[in-house]
Amino acid sequence: MVSRRDFFLTCGGAGCALAAGVSAGTILVPAKRAFAASSPRAYPARFWKKLPNKRIECGLCPKHCKVEDRERGFCGVRENRDGEYMTLVWGQPCAVHLDPIEKKPLFHFLPGSRAFSIATAGCNLECKCCQNWDISQSKPEDVDFHFMSPEDVVAGAKEYDACVTFTYSEPIVFLEYAIDTAKAARKAGVRATMVTGGSGEAEPMREALKYLDAVKVDLKGFTEDYYQRMCKGKLDPVLKTLEVILASGVWLELVHLCIPGQNDSEAEILAMCRWVKAHLGADVPVHFTRFHPEYQMKNVPPTPNATLVRCREIGLSEGLQFVYTGNVPGLAGENTSCSKCGKVVVVRRGFELLDMKIKGGRCGFCGNAIPGVWT
Amino acid sequence: MGALATMIATKTDAAPVPLSAGKPRVVVVRSKKALLKNGHNAGYDADRGALRAMVDAGLVALSGQKDATSALAKYFRPGERIGLKVNGLAGRGAATHVELVDVISVMLGQANIEGRQQIVFDRFARDLKTSGFSSQPRGYRCMGNDESGHEDALVQMPSSASRLTRVLTTLVDGVVNLPILKQHMLAGMTGALKNNFGCIHNPNKMHLDGCDPYIAEVNAVPEIRSKQRLVIMDALRPVVDNGPAYQPGMAEVANVLIFATDLVAADTIGLGILEDLRAKRALPTLTQAKMAPTYLAMASKLGLGVSDRAHIDVLSIEV
DSSP states (O other), X not given: XXXXXXXXXXXXXXXXXXXXXXXXXXXXXXXXXXXXXXXXOOEEOOSEEXXXXXXXEEOSSTTXXXXXXXOBOTTSSEEEETTEEEESOTTOOSEEEEEEGGGTTOSSBSTTOEEEEEEOSOOSOXXXXXXXXXXXXXXXXXXXXXXXXXXXXXHHHHHTTEEEEEOSSOGGGGHHHHHHHHHHHHXXXXXXXXXXXXXXXXXXXXXXXXXXXXXXXEOOOSSHHHIIIIISSOHHHHHHHHHHHHHHTOEEEEEEEEOTTTSOOHHHHHHHHHHHHHHTOTTSOEEEEEOOOOTTOTTSOOOOHHHHHHHHHHXXXXXXXXXXXXXXXXXXXXXXXXXXXXXXXXXXXXXXXXEEOEETTEETTTOOBOOSBOO | OGGGTTSEEEETTSOOOOOOTTSOEEEEEEOXXXXXXXXXXXXXXXXXXXXXXXXXXXXXXXXXXXXXXXXXXXXXXXXXXXXXXXXXXXXXXXXXXXXHHHHHHHHHHHTTOOGGGEEEEESOHHHHHHTTOOOOTTSOEEEEHHHHXXXXXXXXXXXXXXXXXXXXXXXOSEEEEEOEEEXXXXXXXXXHHHHGGGGBSOGGGGOGGGGTTHHHHXXXXXXXXXXXXXXXXXXXXXXXXXXXXXXXXXXXXXXXXXXXXXXXXXXXXXXXXXXXXXXXXXXXXXXXXXXXOTHXXXXXXXXXOOOOGGGSEXXXXXX
16 A cells, blocks of 8 residues: 555656646655566567468557558557567656646546546557647657556555546557556456557557546547647547447547637537537537647647637537536536526536536436436 | 679779769769688678778779778867767668678777777667677777667657757767668668668657658758768668668578668669569569668758769779
8 A cells, every 4th residue: 555655746747748738736646566667578468360471460550550570650659579579667657746637637527536647658649739748659668757556556546546547648659558557447446448549559548448437538630630740640430439439338528629720620529529419419528628838839829718618508408418518617617507497507618617506416406317326 | 683783893902093073972882702601600700801901992983082080080180089870770680781881980999089089889788789789898888779878859850859869969079870771661771861760769650651751851851960970881681671670581692791981872773772682582572572761862851962873983892
């Protein structure tokens, strides 16, 4: 068990960058159970197959990187060593952070609870707007990291009465670690959640979903052009992942970061909302969040509030039941209303839970079931 | 000689060939004595004497100077700190030959660039070690980018962004680009331009679409471009297929070194040699194999050099 005394606050290396990119919250590094390291350890990876001449093909994500001996895939954290594929990030998070669950954002999953959030280096996309590019676009060697076993992570979460959340960079690239940690969490009665871009293959995602309690997916745009141009990815695999998550029964929420002039046209938002309703259902919460200039998009202004309000209006008019605005504390669209009586059942401001009128998963006013995980 | 048939045959003791106005010069030096088969070291040892003769001849022909020391003085000033950018990723057998780097290091010393002012660098210290490089007591230092670290600041390119190795930004004034010529399953070929992927922190993000336009854009970064002084491409035993990893059956002895100051031109001529070696094995051309290195044309378009063979002044030398 990790006691609070075992943790100390630090604000150096990747952690400092993370704090700048994500929030000014607390960076937690377990002092006793983890130790700083300079070169990453390699552990056998899963979800790959051998090709001739010691080459391998990664099956973790749709890129299906064909990797030569001694080379790495697009994510930069999985390496071919003499014809065996290894992960260089298992048990080696570069960010450990305690967040409100609303920051993920997960609005229909244990409101007011905390998320013991971890990330490793690496990502299988390269979004020009990435807030955490310091770690997501880095190799393990480029960041400060610490050894932390799945059990250590779970103990940390338990100590803070938090769920475990895989987040900040891209959990798909550290999926073996995430799966092992989520397994340990379930065994210990701790919930596990994931924040992902959703660009994964179905088989590994299904394996992870067995041990997850909620997933938030960034649906970054709704055109192939956007994904290719802005993220070095593809839209279609993300949509398939969303359907895989829905089919698994694991709680799902979506976020769409609205970037002025890039993915915020009425036509694109409309098409996205219609697809969500048709393929995922009206009960899946959708968050339209404000963009802040970051990484390769420092020349683009923040999203106007009016855009977020308009996106929310489109979602609601298309029949989506739970549509939120985000990253603008105080803007209309942070609260949850009952889809039957229309009364506000969860009151929020920013990441703060102010009031909740949901009891046993039902509206405290009319008794209507509110979809989500409330207890 | 195939694609090299148009080259001018020049003897090493001939008078310097004047530089052609408006055309970058590329010198292709061959020596049958460069690699000696002896059953270890990936099957071959490089002969330092032969390599020295090749480098002497190559530098003289490239620079138009009377000797190699004068040639080096044309590219480097005494007291400058020089980076020797090798390619050690694939390990011994498909890495820049240590013997070649040793020869060049000694020659730099003779041109008043002392060993302690020379840094042999690549992405990982591990790769340098497994390729046979180690810091010399009175010679060059070896350094992986994982040891030097990268700049915090991002360099923005049209299609991507990177952080530069501190070796390049703070530790050296100029670079000798020492790539190894190889076929590359994603880029088509790897040579001088692609070697500069070893100057950034995230080449893994730049192997999409045949590395095009990424290779060209990386080479257009002012901090990288401005420090490229000289290319000496190791084409002693190129990997002709299934590259870039080393596979003994795919490495073909060519006994060639390529000298240039124009990276695009160097790669263009290297590509011709690679295609000749592939043709000897009845392998399809890279274009036929859908692996044409289209980034060469992009590099030319960005003004980094010449990718049209007709506009390259090629000298071929046998020593």
